[in-house]
Amino acid sequence: MSTLSRVAASRNHPAYWAFLVHRLSGLGLALFLPLHLLVLGLAVERASLDGFLSWTDRPLVKLAETGLVVLLAVHLTGGLRVLALEFLPWSDAQKTRIAIAFGVALAVGLLFLLLAV
């Protein structure tokens, strides 16, 4: 039995994916946050911020930005799911909620890609 199938055996179900996506998106956002704020601090001088913003016009950077938007969106929808799970009465529709959280976040990412290019 491979290590991967042993690891997946007890974890391959929607609530676990939702946990993992929420944790990894949160990790990504937390690491991105200081860089984001650092760049915004450049706005004291318009030219330096514009210099940076023109760099972000590259296709590859736009794709990375789309990734960040998806991270933020999926952490928001996944977070709302967690708050509903922990603060509202129990619902048996957990799988549906997880699917909605993922679907809405993906849609936001696609919308960003559509508007950005």
Add this chain to the structure above:
Amino acid sequence: MTAASYDTGAAKAGGRRGRRLELRLFAAQRISAMIMAPLVLIHLVTILVAVRGGLSADEILARTEGSVLWGGFYGLFVVAAAVHAAIGLRGIVREWTPWHGRGLDVAALGFAALVLILGFRAVAAVV
């Protein structure tokens, strides 16, 4: 903790206070999340609106400069994000690495301070 120590009211009232750091961090994590949920929603809509036709410093600053509302919005956002991200990172490090204890708590506080400093610097720059 043995079962016997739960038998007296005194055991419940004393000796156990101050030990609930994790519970308090859990509460702070959820409260900061509730504060940020509408802020992130507005942030995402702003991103989608602003990204059409490309970003420019003029466009960003025209929206934010001199605006008490946007200043308050981003100020609150920075505080909530500093709390939320620091607690989240601390949790991940505790569970996924062998690093525990006071050193990690101090590092998490340091991360929160970094976000606060960079965040308020950014808010000051755009407002």
Add this chain to the structure above:
Amino acid sequence: MQSSAAQPSASTELGELTVSVWRGAADGRLESFRVPHRTSQTVLDVVTWIQRHLDPTLTYRFACRVGMCGSCAMMVNGAPRWTCRTHVSRVAKDGHLELRPLRNLPVVKDLAADMTEFFDKWRDAYGRFSPTPTADGDFHRVDPESAERKAASAGIECIGCAVCYAACDVVSWNPDYLGPAALNRAWTLINDVRDADRSGHLAAVADDAGCHACHSQGSCTKHCPNGLNPSMAITGLKKSVLGALLRGDL
């Protein structure tokens, strides 16, 4: 391979299983056995067949064989299961089974895990009924349709098999975490109107490795052989504990 004459003649041979079994303690290894595959054969049947026909030194634990005692749980192809009620045909992959002792617990030997810390955590979670102090009062009137009684009833059929405990990653990452079974037990007591120490139960699960350490990964609920929902119980505890904290009752 020995003859299978010892087995009841009614069972049909379906070919052969290769079964990898954990041998030894923590520093042990997998050992391979070949076992005849029969209809309606359970994983526990396979383990017993190995012990009776191939290696009498194989150590494992079982008692009732009908899903009541909670003693025969082990890791079957990577997932925790009650082996007496798990049919081989449902879990074997290409005729292969991999059997290991329950995860998140120390190994005693072979397939027997040391359950001490699992049950210690029931104690630490104050999973003990606390009777009302006086005997001269009237009986408690328990409405079976009340929300509290329904919440308690939903969780009381736990057999203490530790399948949820072995499925839970939070237990692996935070060895002090009380775990799904102990917290589920605490939730049944908090909802039991006859229990006299609700605040004591809440205090016990509000400790540093208590209910709020749970990340709602749901592996406990996914694997509970009795169909209980510890994940739901723990969200109930989180809510009750936060309420008590905000009211200043903790």
